[in-house]
Amino acid sequence: MKKSVLLFLFSALILLLMPVQSHAATTQTKIILDGQELNLPNEAEVVTVRNNIMIPIRVVAENLKFNVNWDKKTQNVNIQQLSKAITLTVGKQEASVGNSTVSLNMAPQIIKNTVVVPIRFVSEEMGLTVVWNNKEKTVTLASPTFPPSSPDNGSQNDELASLTSLPSSPANGSQNDELASPTSPPSSPVNGSQNDATINLVHEINYANNQLVVSLDHEVTPVITTLKNPDRIVVDFPFTDFGNMSQPVPDGSMGKLSTGDIPNLTDVRYSLFKNDPAQVRIVIELNNVSSVNYYQQYIAGKFILDLNIVNASKPAPPITGSGKRIVVIDPGHGGSDPGTTSITNKHEKQFNLALALKVQAILLQEPEIEVVMTRETDIYPTRSERVKLANDLNADVFVSIHGNSVPSSPQITGTETYYYQRASSKELANIVHKHLVEAMGLYDRGVKNGSLQVIRETKMPAILLEVGFLSNKSDEEAMMSESVQTQAAQAIVDGIKEYLKL
Template sequence: MKKYGWVILAAILIWLWPSFPHANAAGADLFLDGKRVEAPADARPEMVNGKVMVPLRVVGEQLGYQFKWEPQAYKISIQKNSTDMAMYVGRTSADVNGKTVSLDAPPVLRGNSTMVPLRFVGEQMGLKVDWNNKSKSVNLSQKTTTPQTDQQAESQKTSTQNTSSKQKTSATTTTTNAAEADKRTETVLSPSKQQNTEQSKANTLLVQDLTFEHDALKISLNKTATPKVFKMTEPDRIVVDLPGAALSSGFSQPFPVRGDGSRLLTNSDGTDGIQEIRFAPADGQNGGVRVVIALNQARDYELSTNSTGEITLQLRERSENPVVTPTHVEGRQIVVIDPGHGGKDPGAASVTGRREKEFTLAVALKVQQLLQNDPSFQVVMTRDEDTYPTLDERAQLANDQQASVFVSIHGNSMPASNNGKANGSETYYARQESLNLATTMHKHLVAATGFKDNNIKMANHLVTRKSQMPAVLLECGYLSNPSDEAAMFTEETQERIAQGIVDGLKEYLGTETVTTESLN
């Protein structure tokens, strides 16, 4: 009886023992300097293997960083002033100014966003980071001086002022209030240094006017300068950065500062493709001015400058799938390579949150690279970046090109109820005349992936049905299967698949004999 009494007592103690909150960051809110930062629904802060992960681009954009995404390498590059960083999805290290830095956890993809460890953001972007378990929020703040530093600054300030009073010479003061520092410096500087300061102010690059008419943004400066212009997505926008520039006080006064620190130049209901145009001083030691054209849909642009300091950015309609006139170079056969999905259509999600459109583009670009110097082929891509030609446009492009073959690259997937069991490679065709192409391409696809052979199948896919030449759709592997997916997002497997597609095309079109032995 005593033995059971101890068991009952232990159970009661466990039940009464206080439970500690579990820091689950899934769907958490994100704040920067006390202001809420909106993140995409599929890329809000979350806990991954015990590490809080935050959307890198969302945070970085608020701090003036520039980003470049290389889907074929799963690499994201980040740059601001003299800081250059690069990291890869799935790797536990990053490059920071040429040095390797370890990460608490590897970056992962969530939709179109790259999630990185919160600690890395704090250390490399100079932020103070905090996870509030009670409110389930990630709080970021740009680091400020500590109370001890403030006391030292105040002491130095007093000492410097006393020295200036006794010696009647120039002095350098330290303060945490920039406005007071400027005023004090003007008081104690010698005439020669005052002249240098005035000359420095005169040399400052100033934005004197901003206008937007007839789809053209015009920026008037007090002297010539070369802006940094780049596109961003999710949402679509064009960013114009003017490093080292400042806003002329006379110009900026009529535009009240909004809650996020920006000023609104113009806004629209979006019917003309423009949501709003905003501008603001850029963060960072070197300052600068950033102008953002928020778009309703992706647009192209033309940039021009003149000797009077005027910059013009003329918006142009974007042609996602320009028609390319068939070249029909003698001795060359036109092959159309179609990376499935793209742009607004991400395709299937993998077991680790990666997207089908990223895999298909990476493989297609490798196929293009292998064929571009081959005198037997003329390669036409339905897309070579993250855009979305419709299914009809893809097939029509192949027909307009009078192509010899059409190859659409995909990654397969099954619902979660399948528990990731489905795996393997399969090839689809829609018309009988495509059967020989399907047979040849499938043989090389299975040899390249090493996955289970799911055979050749007939299906009514629009791109293979409407293409007027032999056409196939390759389901390289299952993104919903952990083993297939892990291989599909490696450079080695993607290169093998690309080579397999090239070998299949060469065998089918008779440009090169490939024996069965070479596939083993």
């Protein structure tokens, strides 16, 4: 009798569970890429692991036309599209992206025979805008070429409206309203668990030298929108809240940076635009601009939006007709932009100019070379002006001189050289770097492809030299030595001449 009762109860329990299982099957997660729902294999799904949203990488990568290869023996996922190469390893919290190693907030895992990776990695390294809807269990991805939903008009009220659901129109067009959240005022970001996604924190916002610099806990890819009348750039940081800010943090209203009399800039405004999930919005309003382009990058905990503002009123540089090879030497920073600070509190701009003037002096002795300097004193030409000077001159070579720094890691040392994509720039970088490393005697950190404005937007072979680390005691001592500077200057000239075959 006892066995019969137990059997009956067990059967009843099975019947009770069956509808629950059926209902669970109907709430399967979804991935929407550029407005189209992806067909997920039977066992592939979006999962949450210790508050990290993880998505099947093969499904996303292949739909973006990346080539994906799985090495079962090494547990490596290799993703390739043109020159972009990414390697992930199951269980390893680091990934290889090009020539760099990046950290993941969660190691890739195999779940139901499918490799899943953190949603944050997909956003940062594959250039996608990512939104996670916890209620609907849906990941929405947008590639850089996918047109964002645009406001009905270019008013300042619309620029700060949610991209997913526009708020009702405010009673007036004040700047306070344009930065107001369409939802209720935010609560304090104590637990950081909104929508099961890790909330990033903003600790500082600055604008100087045509750069917006935002200090963050973790790298994040923002959504950037441009609006007209007036010209504005709107920068949205998803899953992001304010942390311990040095500036006043707005409570459901607008905050402003003190920007002084920066040319072509009206102001920079910021607010916590949304609360669930948290989203920080920054608006850069410009004036008297004929055109503006921007480039974004993330360096050492800082998101940098590099603006290339073109002002038609700037005078054109002198155009030479001597028939000589034109070499532009660019001492980085200067004037109001000191660059980094050395371990003994010297400014990078001083080192850059001192070395560049020594390079100039040697090049002036070369009969087949005409040297042009972007600055010869402690002034600040903008990066756009430096680029324009070189391009208008139709220069043969562009060399930008800098000092490196990682204050938090004073043990880091060495010389490295950057170029951007062009084969001619890479050739120039390899030759000059070889000479410079030999002259400096510092650790060889190699030649690297880097997207920096002065080498990206110049049209000729262009390189940027990071001669050494001013944050390293030994490097700084060498870099500030007159004799070592003279050796380095001769090495740079020797490299330029070798490239030009002179």
